[in-house]
Amino acid sequence: MPDMPTTDAALETHLADTKDARLESYKAFLRIPSISTLPEHADDCRTAAHWLVDALTAAGLEHAEAVETGGHPIVYADWLHAPDAPTVLIYGHYDVQPVDPLDLWTSPPFEPAVVGDRILARGAADDKGQVHAHVMAAGAVMATRGSFPINVKYIFEGEEESSTEHLDHWLETARDKLAADVAIISDTGFFEGNRPAITLSLRGLMYAQIDVVGTAVDLHSGVYGGAVQNPANALAVIIAGLKGPDGRIRVPGFYDDVVPLSEADRAALAALPFDEDAYQARLGLPALVGEAGFTTLERRATRPTLDVNGIWGGFEGEGSKTIIPAHAHAKVSCRLVAAQDPDRIFEAFRAYVEAIAPPGVTTTVQHLGSGFPSLTPMDHPATQAAARALEATFGQAPVYIREGGSIPVSASFGSILGLPVVLMGFTPPDENAHAPNEWMDLNNYETSIRAIARVFDELVDLPR
C-alpha cells in the first residue's frame, strides 16, 4: 500500500477522543490477578477471559467466546466479512506470572500506577498490555470505518505462563475454524534502546526436576556422617557434571540437532546496535559469562542453555542443624534452538543424570514441560508488511532480532495450522517482565495501536 497516508485522520481523532477511557480500560484489565500457575487464581483467569469476551464484543468483533478446555479458557473472536482479502490470526495471552517478591514492588502489582510515561503493574507489558492494544485497535478500526480491510481471528490464551497445556489440543480440534493466511503474535518486544524490532526466532524449552532421595527421614550427621551418601552433596555432583568450564552442556547428543547459524545470520546479529557494556551495567554484573566461541547476542538467543531454576533440600532455617538431609531437589531447564526436539532432549538429559548420579541414593528425573523452538523468515511478505507498519507509525524501521524466551504456540501455529508467523511485539527491552515493577511504556502502547491498525492495511495484498 505505497500510497496510504502515514496517519489516518479519522483514526487519530477517534484515538484522541477515547484516550482517557482507554487508559481506564487498560487499568481495569490489569486489576484482574490472572496468575495462571497458582490454582487459587483460577477464578481470576476466568474473569479475565470473560472481560476480554466483553471487550472484543464491544469493539465490534463477532463470535466472541471463552472456550472451556479443562484449564483456563481460551478467548476467541473473529470478523470475517472481507471475502477477497487474507485472514490474519492474532495471538496474545491474558495470564500473568506470580508477583513475588512482593516487598520489592514500589506499588501493588494489581493496582496499576501511572508514573510519567510508564504504567506499572504485573502484566502491563507481558502480555496484557499487548492484548489490550489489539482489542483497542480493533475497536478503533470498527468505530472509524465500520469494517476491517482483512479478516481477523483472535486467540487470547490463559496458560502461556504455565506451559500452554491445553492450547495445542484445541488448535487441532478447531483447525478448520482457525484457517488463516498468517499468524501475528504480539508477545515480544523492542530492542535495546527501545528500537522497534521484529523477532525472527524464539527458543524452545525442556523443563525437568531432579529428585535425589536417601533415607526416609533426616539423619544425625554426627552419628551417620561418613557412612552414607548425602543426597544434597550427590545433587551438587550431578549439577556440577551437567556443564563444562567452557559453558558446553555435557549431555551426550545434546547438540546433535542444533542447526548452526549461517555466516549471514551471525553478521546480521553482529550488525545490531548492541552496547554490551550498557547491557552489563544495566544488569549490575561484574562480567558476562557463556559458551566459548559465541558472542553475547548469539549466546542469549541462538544457542541452547541449561540452567538450574531452583534447588532445595535439608535445613534452610537460620542457625545450624546437624543433619544429613533425607532428600534434595533441583528444577532444571534447557532453552532449545532449531531443530532440537524437547522430548528427545529430556530423554538424553534423564539418561545422563542417571548415569552420573553418585551411588548410595536414588536419583529420578521428572518431566515438567516442553515447548518447541521456532524460526520465522525475514523475507516473508507478512513480515515485510509488519515492518512497513512499524516504520510508518514508530518512525523508525525495525531491526530484526532473535529472542531467547519461549512462546511454544509459535511452533504450533506452524506445525498444527500450517501458518507462517510474524512476531510483532511492542514492549520496551527493560520492562521487568516476570520481575517486580513490571512496566509498559505508554507511548509504545499508544503507538502500537496505530501500528496494529496499519498492519491490517499493509496485509491486504498479501499473496495467498
Ligand code: BES
Ligand atoms: N513473552 C514471553 C516470551 C518472551 C520472552 C519472548 C522474552 C521474547 C522475549 C512469554 O510470556 C514467556 O515468558 N514465556 C515463557 C514460556 C514458558 C513458561 C513455557 C518463558 O519463556 O519462560
Ligand code: MN
Ligand atoms: Mn508473554
Ligand code: MN
Ligand atoms: Mn512471560
